[in-house]
Amino acid sequence: DDVRRRVDLDGIVYAGSHGFDIARPGFRREFGAEYLVDLDMAEKELHQPLDEISGAQLERKRFSIAAHYRNVTENDVPALTQTFEAVAARHPELRRIDGKKVFELLPAIEWDKGKAVMWLLEALALERENIRPIYIGDDSTDEDAFRALKERGVGILVSEQPQPTAAIYSLKNPAEVEGFLRQLSDARPAAPV
Known part of the structure; x- marks a missing residue:
């Protein structure tokens, strides 16, 4: 609910609390309730x-x-x-x-951000060759997701300081993340009319 309040976009999937709470319109899955x-x-x-x-x-x-x-x-x-x-x-x-x-x-269950990402890809039928998930995170708990996506997606660590990570790329701060997302959005092909 916290993520939903911050982002406030309709029609997308929200995952919070380390992936324990996943929701989209008409659907909610809570792991560990x-x-x-x-x-x-x-x-x-x-x-x-x-x-x-x-x-x-x-x-x-x-x-x-x-x-x-x-x-x-x-x-x-x-x-x-x-x-x-x-x-x-x-x-x-x-x-x-x-x-x-x-x-x-x-x-204390076998669940983390990496398992949540993989569950989402399967639940949304996004486990296809032409899909490259991007995961951006700044915390040590995000390493589970970086590892899970290593062979099939892109992990991006947000950190001012270089550090060991399973992420493929890094950005220094939230401003760089915003710039990256804007460039990604601008590069997206226009939807057919």
């Missing part, structure tokens, strides 16, 4: 302790809980880490992933 109660419980356990850490931000999406610490002082990071680890340990039905200055809890 049986873990929503567990996520609710973990979120409640994290609220008070993280509220006491200056700069910490707790973000709840439908299928994930994220503890952002980019604005937390270096002295407070160990307390945030310890709190998050303790809650994660009490919820083995959830798995922890670490991103850029963020810890997340997700349903």
Whole structure:
């Protein structure tokens, strides 16, 4: 729903929460819905302790809980880490992933952005030779999608700094992504009249 609000285009498929939530007009598929109660419980356990850490931000999406610490002082990071680890340990039905200055809890099922991309290609009947999917991402969790598309699509990492990646190409920032997408759109052949 967050992605849909940001993009606000009709007639396209939206995937959010690491691919756990996929929707298009008249269709919605939620992977891991049986873990929503567990996520609710973990979120409640994290609220008070993280509220006491200056700069910490707790973000709840439908299928994930994220503890952002980019604005937390270096002295407070160990307390945030310890709190998050303790809650994660009490919820083995959830798995922890670490991103850029963020810890997340997700349903502990065999599902990731790469599996979501491949599921979408199959569900939309796009597994054809003349289809080259493009996946653009800036997080370590996007590496699953880059790997999944390695032989049949294009992965593009967004990063100011060079880093190891399964992506084939890289762009430095969102402005470069916008420029790339505009060029791609402009190069698209016109639809027949």
